Amino acid sequence: MPKFIFVTGGVLSSLGKGILVSSLARLLKGHLSSLGKGILVSSLARLLKGHGVNASAMKIDPYLNCDAGTLNPFEHGEVFVTNDGFECDLDVGNYERFLDIFVRSEQNFMMGSVYKTIVEEERRGGFLGKTVQLIPHATNEIKRRIRLAAGVTGCDVLFVEIGGTVGDIESEIVLEAARQMKFDGKHGDVVFVHLALVPRIITGEQKTKPFQHSVKALLSRGITPDILVARSDEMVSEAAKEKISLQCNVRKEDVFCSPSLKNIYALPLVLQEQGIHLNIAAKMGLKLKKKDLKQWTALVKKMDALAEKGRKVSVGVVGKYATMKDTYMSIFEAIRHAGLANGVCAEGVLIDSDDIESKKTDLNGFDALLVPGGFGSRGVEGKITAIRFAREKKKPLLGICYGFQLSVIEFARNVLGWKDADTTENNSRTRHPVIDILPEQKTVKEKGGTMRLGAQKTLVKPGTLAHKMYGANEIWKRHRHRYEVNPDAIGELEKAGLVFSGRSGDGRKMEILELPGQCFIGSQYHPEFDSRLGRPEPMFNALVKAALKRV
Numbered sequence: 001m002p003k004f005i006f007v008t009g010g011v012l013s014s015l016g017k018g019i020l021v022s023s024l025a026r027l028l029k030g031h032l033s034s035l036g037k038g039i040l041v042s043s044l045a046r047l048l049k050g051h052g053v054n055a056s057a058m059k060i061d062p063y064l065n066c067d068a069g070t071l072n073p074f075e076h077g078e079v080f081v082t083n084d085g086f087e088c089d090l091d092v093g094n095y096e097r098f099l100d101i102f103v104r105s106e107q108n109f110m111m112g113s114v115y116k117t118i119v120e121e122e123r124r125g126g127f128l129g130k131t132v133q134l135i136p137h138a139t140n141e142i143k144r145r146i147r148l149a150a151g152v153t154g155c156d157v158l159f160v161e162i163g164g165t166v167g168d169i170e171s172e173i174v175l176e177a178a179r180q181m182k183f184d185g186k187h188g189d190v191v192f193v194h195l196a197l198v199p200r201i202i203t204g205e206q207k208t209k210p211f212q213h214s215v216k217a218l219l220s221r222g223i224t225p226d227i228l229v230a231r232s233d234e235m236v237s238e239a240a241k242e243k244i245s246l247q248c249n250v251r252k253e254d255v256f257c258s259p260s261l262k263n264i265y266a267l268p269l270v271l272q273e274q275g276i277h278l279n280i281a282a283k284m285g286l287k288l289k290k291k292d293l294k295q296w297t298a299l300v301k302k303m304d305a306l307a308e309k310g311r312k313v314s315v316g317v318v319g320k321y322a323t324m325k326d327t328y329m330s331i332f333e334a335i336r337h338a339g340l341a342n343g344v345c346a347e348g349v350l351i352d353s354d355d356i357e358s359k360k361t362d363l364n365g366f367d368a369l370l371v372p373g374g375f376g377s378r379g380v381e382g383k384i385t386a387i388r389f390a391r392e393k394k395k396p397l398l399g400i401c402y403g404f405q406l407s408v409i410e411f412a413r414n415v416l417g418w419k420d421a422d423t424t425e426n427n428s429r430t431r432h433p434v435i436d437i438l439p440e441q442k443t444v445k446e447k448g449g450t451m452r453l454g455a456q457k458t459l460v461k462p463g464t465l466a467h468k469m470y471g472a473n474e475i476w477k478r479h480r481h482r483y484e485v486n487p488d489a490i491g492e493l494e495k496a497g498l499v500f501s502g503r504s505g506d507g508r509k510m511e512i513l514e515l516p517g518q519c520f521i522g523s524q525y526h527p528e529f530d531s532r533l534g535r536p537e538p539m540f541n542a543l544v545k546a547a548l549k550r551v
């Protein structure tokens, strides 16, 4: 039977619960041995598929949305897409990157989908005669989904991250389900880790009162935390730990610290130094193997050294949400991974596409440019200007999804001379709809979960840059779009020199583009989701390599 570690948050959100969960899971992955035979078999099967881990993670978002697909990326950050096509919270991207796994759709859910399941069941007559209530109906559904996630991952220990902050009305029922799971299980089956802020005030003192209050809030919901983690700008003092311990009724040895770090990948190591995995293992009766995070440590050290005194490569990311880096989280991480693999410190720098239009930003200042995914007309012209600049000045460029589509539009406008070339997403009356709606999307009415989603097959054309990059004839990459290169325009675009070096399995949809003789590349899919520390995604690798040649 898998065991569960619930992770809750207090005082405020955005404290880095996702990173904490990923780090703890990463740490345990390096230390845990298999607990049971059945699990061992499932784990081995997963291992053979290249996905096997013992510790895995899931996230529950208490919002009434059904998934993250309809959330504004400016407020909530990037929408991450699983291979099996679920639009989820950006923390899932951290689970993938830290654990080097492919997360399944069962590992993230929003409460809207729980309520939807229950209400639909009620309409079907599934509860005939019964009053349908949050307890037990919603709690049972939550518990069922948590166990399902553990089942599909075949893990021994599942971290369950509860979104939001203890005390939020929306998360009450999730906490109640978590409380019940501890009550239902055997001793050590369920552990609660609570993360809350320890702010430093102007006198320099670390204040623990908000932390104490958030633990009280947890206690009042019937949950006694087993382990406390203080989120702070620096390591918390022993005095602060003692205060937390005394006031919160948790032994001092079980109070840990998650300090602000320049490099998030260092957190598993910072936690390891504090020995948190030993305490978790002791509480849950887990056997730890003597296995350290050697490779991880080496990568983190190299990254830190490069950040100190390595060559710098700056990639201008032309976004329309230019104040919110989280909107493009996986892209920024993928740039870092590619830098590390090339022995440089590569960083993404957000550029507001409006500033390109108004000429406030000098694109010469970047070593490479990247135009990410997006929707709608705002910011489009600035992105097209950036693409034109990259094509004409031979500045390395990577266009992703919308960026790929806009590269086609730029080429049609300025090379083919089709001045009104556009996407029908923004201009349904253009005479040159070089980007048009996918045929299967024409009848789609509902917005949620209806795009072309998840991993799809791409056939890579031999003899192209893409083929050299991937070293494969066939790749599977994640998608999230409704529009595509118009099949009627492909002939003319190719005649004018644009190369479509990747196509969908049926040969119909254009998936990768490139221009010979320069690093002008783009993909309809999202390569950023597949990038890992120590294993950069080939598109990003090519971009950074090309940028380096010019630095």
Ligand code: GLN
Pocket (backbone or CB within 6 Å): 372, 373, 374, 375, 376, 400, 401, 402, 403, 405, 425, 480, 481, 482, 483, 484
């Ligand atoms: N808006 C475009 C489409 O729907 C691109 C989507 C994206 O960049 N994710 O096809």
